[in-house]
Amino acid sequence: MTLSDYLSDKRAVLLTCLAGGLFFSVLLYLYGIAPQEIFLLWICYAGIVSGSLCRGYVILKKRLLYLQSLLDSLDRKYLMAEVAQKPVSSAEKVYFRMIKEALKSMTDEVSQAKRLNEEYRDFIEQWIHEIKIPITGIQLLCENNKSDTIRKIMSQTEQIGRYVERVLFYARLGNVEKDYFIKELSLRDCVMEALAANKQFLIQNGVSVSTEKVRDTVYSDEKWVVFIMNQIIINSVKYSGGRPPVIAVESTDMGGYVVLAVTDNGAGIKESEIDRIFDKGFVGSNGRAGKGATGIGLYLCRQLCLRLGISIEAQSEQGQYTTIRLSFPKSGHLKV
Numbered sequence: 001m002t003l004s005d006y007l008s009d010k011r012a013v014l015l016t017c018l019a020g021g022l023f024f025s026v027l028l029y030l031y032g033i034a035p036q037e038i039f040l041l042w043i044c045y046a047g048i049v050s051g052s053l054c055r056g057y058v059i060l061k062k063r064l065l066y067l068q069s070l071l072d073s074l075d076r077k078y079l080m081a082e083v084a085q086k087p088v089s090s091a092e093k094v095y096f097r098m099i100k101e102a103l104k105s106m107t108d109e110v111s112q113a114k115r116l117n118e119e120y121r122d123f124i125e126q127w128i129h130e131i132k133i134p135i136t137g138i139q140l141l142c143e144n145n146k147s148d149t150i151r152k153i154m155s156q157t158e159q160i161g162r163y164v165e166r167v168l169f170y171a172r173l174g175n176v177e178k179d180y181f182i183k184e185l186s187l188r189d190c191v192m193e194a195l196a197a198n199k200q201f202l203i204q205n206g207v208s209v210s211t212e213k214v215r216d217t218v219y220s221d222e223k224w225v226v227f228i229m230n231q232i233i234i235n236s237v238k239y240s241g242g243r244p245p246v247i248a249v250e251s252t253d254m255g256g257y258v259v260l261a262v263t264d265n266g267a268g269i270k271e272s273e274i275d276r277i278f279d280k281g282f283v284g285s286n287g288r289a290g291k292g293a294t295g296i297g298l299y300l301c302r303q304l305c306l307r308l309g310i311s312i313e314a315q316s317e318q319g320q321y322t323t324i325r326l327s328f329p330k331s332g333h334l335k336v
Contacts, residue, residue, distance in 0.1 A: 001064055006057045017049050063088060078103045124171045128164055135161050155200040162198070162230060169227055169300055180221040180308070187251050187260055188214040190222060194229035205237050206244050213250030216258045218328035224304050228312075231297040232262045232324045238293075239286045241267030241319065257311075257330055263323040269316040277314055278302040 007014070025038050071080050081100045087093040135157060142154045191214050195202065202209065236247050246265045251258055269277060273284045280299040287293025305312040311327035 001061060003057060006060065007053070010053060010056075014049075014053075017045075021045055059088075078107070121171050125168065128168045128171075131164055132161070135164065151200055151204065155204050158198055158201050162234065165227060165230070166296065166300065169304070170296065173300070173303055180224060182219055182221055184217055184219055185222045185225070186217050187225075187258070190225045190229055191249050191260075193226050194233055197226075197230060198233060201234070202237065205240070207237055208244065208246045210246075210248045210250075213248075214260070216251040216253055216260075218258050218330075220308055220310065220328060224308060228301045228304060228326065229262070231301050235297065236262065236264035236266060236322070239266045239322070240264070254327075258328045260326045260328065261323055262325075263321055265321055268318040268320050268322050269314065270318055274314055274316055278312070 021042065025042070028038055028041070029035070067080070067084060070084055071077055074080060074083070081096050081103060084096070087096050138157050139154060142150045142157070188211065191211055195209060195211075233247065237245050243265060248263045249261070250263075251260045267286055270285060273282075276282045277284060278298050278301070279295070281295040282299075283293040283295045287295065302312055304310075305326065309329055311325075311329075313325050313327075314322065315325070316322040
């Protein structure tokens with residue numbers, strides 16, 4: 001608060017003091033007091049008023065600076081009213097009491113919302129685990145009856161499984177730190193597991209996949225890496241651009257990190273859209289062309305990569321190719 005702001009707030013007081021001074025000046029003059037004496041009284045009166053206002057400003061400024069520094073030092077800023085020094089005025093006591101009541105109400109609302117959110121997430125996770133049972137049953141039944149129709153059913157079942165898995169990861173996105181296990185893993189094994197999970201989908205779309213150049217090992221969470229690979233591979237097939245899909249997967253040891261690159265010969269991504277493909281809900285021109293895009297898959301990939309310390313980036317040329325690169329750091333603490 002500046003002095004001008006303080007004086008502006010005290011405008012009514014200043015006007016009252018001025019009006020009172022003029023009234024008593026006229027009254028004293030009518031009683032025969034000399035103008036020189038009245039002027040001297042005005043000087044004393046102005047000094048008293050100015051001193052009182054300056055003292056009030058200094059006290060208020062000091063109090064505000066203390067409260068601001070206290071607020072800045074708190075991680076949980078809503079506790080300021082609890083830890084601040086005792087209110088110094090009656091008005092401040094009322095303000096503090098109102099703030100405490102408002103913050104308590106807010107805390108109760110947040111706690112209620114958090115509880116409901118946890119219950120909803122628990123329900124979703126339970127439902128997902130339950131729905132996986134009939135999905136697995138359908139896949140086992142289809143394995144024993146090979147035909148074109150059965151293969152189409154298996155492909156659709158794989159797609160349902162992918163959607164269910166995506167819902168599970170999205171539900172756990174808020175506290176995924178409790179759900180990962182870092183260990184040494186083979187990138188080739190992760191790639192092959194992702195390909196196996198989408199076997200019928202890849203066969204039906206005539207996809208050719210090259211994995212000969214995937215050799216490196218990294219430290220990460222296998223389940224998460226497989227999920228990320230799933231999303232990348234499915235996108236490569238969905239946006240094939242009308243050509244027989246060809247996907248090349250290769251890993252490269254760059255010294256300080258390992259790069260896993262997935263390149264396809266699909267429709268590519270517009271240059272104006274390349275920086276937005278990892279945004280939540282962004283589907284782009286390819287997605288709007290009727291591919292059933294939701295804008296969630298790559299968003300989940302980015303969020304999971306952030307939590308694992310993996311860098312993810314895309315490079316593309318429209319109508320030619322798209323490459324998604326995952327950079328796994330070689331950090332000692334990941335080996336624990």
